[in-house]
Amino acid sequence: MKHLYLFLLCAMSMSLYAQTILLEKPKVDERVELLSIVFRMAGAEEYSSDGFKLYTDKIYKHFAPYKNHPISAFIQKQRETVGTGYDAVMKMAVHISPAPEFRPLVTFTDNLPERWGKKQAEEFLTLLRQYYKDTKCDAFFVQNRELYRESERLFMPVFNELDTQWYKDFYGKDPKEKFNIILGLGNGGGNYGPDLVYPDGRREVFAIMGTWAPDSVSMPQYGKDIFPTLVHEFNHSFVNYLNEMHKAKLKKSGSSIFGFVEAQMREQAYANWKTMLDEALVRAAVIKYMKDHKYSKEALDTETGIQLNRGFIWIEELVAKLEEYSANRKKYLTLESYMPELIRFYDNISKDFGTLKAAYDKRKPKVAGIVGFKNNAQDVNPNLKQLQVMFDRPLLGKGYSVNLGDKGRDFFPDIKKITYSADRKTVFFEVLLQPGKEYEMVLTGRSFKSEDGIGMDDYPIKFKTALK
Known part of the structure; x- marks a missing residue:
């Protein structure tokens, strides 16, 4: 009986601790669904994915007759004037009460929720x-209730594997927020981490996870590969306030670095240096979580490569600083106490960031040439059956990524098959060409990467075939 009592006591303690991190199981939230629906029907590109086609088909069937509802014109104007989109949509969702009242849960101001205006x-x-x-x-929500419940059930294995204790151990502080995992079934691949702060100081943090299905028409499959995203969103709760506390000391170095990578950051809706530094530390902490949980070298290289390719070219050095912090926890009880070291780190790398960027650029694979003709040639043989694109180094050789050119689908070549050479330095495109026709395609770094996961810069290939 004594052993049983101790076991139950431990189990209760673990359960109570878990509840300080995640008070509820993952769920579909009708506020999130409705906001994604109205922005989808208003033509917002970031909410227009059909990745979970089984569900998005239902959306179009039900809501298409109301496409010209006054709310659509309002949203379009709002996007043009203040850029309301992406995370701002989800921030609104968590700042309002459930249907049908949709009342503000906190007093709205010109800056709350962000990018809306009171x-x-x-x-x-x-x-x-x-x-x-x-x-x-x-x-509509009643008709899809079973689909929502099944999606929640499918997410449970991921929920059960999340190591919530790691947050307390790594950051050195007890979380005081309520954490929520929301499945955004209409959000496609978009993931967001908004928060809600009540007048009495209580705070809720949300990981709103995008959803797609393996073949677009079946139910979503949530696997371990989404762990970095889930860990990412909750890291914001522990990270953002740190950079805010030291904003004045980080401004000079952060602004300098932002100048080098601004284009890439803005493409991801990171419009200033502070947001960039928040994202950098959050992403480095994700890699640290993966290291602490013995992820494979391949998984770590993949995650690191993703962040490098997104413009966080100092991510490896930043992870090394977090490793230094972990190795000296007797000196640094919390990540907050380590912030002076991170401030010095940013001061140092900002002084010579151009050299760091140049070193990173050298790691990118580059097109060495095209066999049989030069790029932009105007007299390519229309009987050519294979385009051979040579690179200056071996590629990773997993998948391929080819986008349309500026002129669109009508100018995209008819590609039958794509393969790699044995040394992975040449990519073969089996094509069917027409005489006297212009062609365009763009090779991208999404899949065309070096062996250590560094993506190439976009490389447009343009040519015209000769007449017969």
């Missing part, structure tokens, strides 16, 4: 209430 946010909620009523949205 007057516009209030007008949006008036339109949202009307949209909910006009479109019989409650019926």
Whole structure:
């Protein structure tokens, strides 16, 4: 009985601790679904993915008759004037009460929720209430209730594997927030980490996970590969305030680094140096989580390569600093106490960031040439059956990534097959060409990477075939 008592006591302690991190199981939130639906129907590109086609087909079938609802025109104008999109949409979702009231959970201001504006946010909620009523949205949610419950069930294995204790151990502080995992079934590949701070200081943190299906028409499959994203979103709760505390000391170095990578950061909706530094530390902490949980070298290289390719070219050095922090926890009880070292780190790398960037650029694979003709040639043999693109080094050789050119699909070559040479330094494109026709395609670094996971810069290939 004594052993049973101790076992139950331990189990209860673990359960109570887990509840300080994640108070509820993963769920579908109708506020998140509705916000993604209205932005989808208003033409917002970031909410238009059909990755989970089984579900998005249902959305279009139900809501297409209301495409010209007044809320669509409002959203389009809002996006043009203040850029409301991406995470701002999900921030609004968690700042309002459930249907049908949709009342603000906190007092709205011109800066809360972000990128809305007080007057516009209030007008949006008036339109949202009307949209909910006009479109019989409650019926749509009832019709899809089983699909929501099944998606939640499919996510449970991931939920059960998440090591919440790591956050306390690594950051050295007890989380005081309520954590929530929300499945954004209509969000495609978009993942967001908004928070909600109540007037009394209570704070809720949300990991809103995008959803797609393996073959687009079946149910989503949530695997271990989404762990970095899930860990990422919750890291924000422990990271963002640190950079905010030391904003004045980080501004000079952060602004300098942002100048080198601004284009890539803005493509990801990271519009300033502070957001960039938040994201960098969050992403480095994800890699540290993976290291601490003995992920394979391949998985670590893949995650590191993803961050390098996103413009965080100092990520390896930043991870090394987090390793230094972990190795000296008697001196640094919390990551907060280690922040002076990170400030010095950024001061140092910002002084010679151009050299760091040049070294990274050298690691990118580059096209060495095209067999049989030069890029932009105007007299390519239309009987050519194979384009051979040579690189200056072996590629990773896993998958391929080819985008349309500026002129669109009508100018994209008819590619039958893509393969690699034995040494992975040449990519073969089996093609069917037409005489007297212009062609364009763009090789990208999404899959065309070096052996250590560094993606190439976009490389447009343009040519015209000769007449017969």
